[in-house]
Amino acid sequence: MEEPTVADAMTHTMITASADTPFKELVGPMVGHGIGGLPVTDPEGRPIGVVLASDLLTKFEFRCGDDRPPLWSGGSPQRRWRKSCGLVAKDLMSQPQTVKVTTTARVAAHKLATGNHRMLCVVDKGGYLVGVVTGQDLVRLMLRSDSAVRHAVERALIAVAGGTAAAGVGIDVADGVVTLEGSIPLRSTVLSIGHAVHRIRGVVLVRSTLRYEMDDLMVTGL
Known part of the structure; x- marks a missing residue:
């Protein structure tokens, strides 16, 4: 990551x-x-x-x-x-x-x-x-183009959620502000995506409206 x-x-x-x-x-x-x-x-x-x-x-x-x-x-x-x-x-x-x-x-x-x-x-x-x-x-370090940030976000999504789940996420990057939209199967994955994207060089802010289909944290008690 x-x-x-x-x-x-x-x-x-x-x-x-x-x-x-x-x-x-x-x-x-x-x-x-x-x-x-x-x-x-x-x-x-x-x-x-x-x-x-x-x-x-x-x-x-x-x-x-x-x-x-x-x-x-x-x-x-x-x-x-x-x-x-x-x-x-x-x-x-x-x-x-x-x-x-x-x-x-x-x-x-x-x-x-x-x-x-x-x-x-x-x-x-x-x-x-x-x-x-x-x-x-x-x-x-914050001086990074939006296109480079977008590519890094795409790689992070694939690493965290896998290619199939990542394909369902919409990404927009403007002046370093990353907006994520869409649906992910598990709540834990949504949280992991947020943490991973925040760590990317050049990201100023993350705005996420990602939804999850199952609250696996509630099921496991985490």
């Missing part, structure tokens, strides 16, 4: 930093390439941190020395102040947030939305950095 993963969205060609990369060598790539952060890797290529533009902005927010916030201001201002004194990546970086290359886009989106992260480091089975993914990368 088609469901996009971070491998479909991630940036493979990355600019990385080492722990000792100087401040201005971090700024240069961000400005020159229009990116919001750099992964920091160890000599073997495993992510050990991420330097974001917000980490560099502490140089404007604070001036290392007399501008230290009062102790009662809490941990976050203190951490930002310490970063304002940083000279190399290891002084500025935050803890990396990693996902495996097989992680679904849905899980990655949840992590970005709920964890206040700007970038996820994508790692392989050995923990080596193979890419980075941002919210913008995931949103780009």
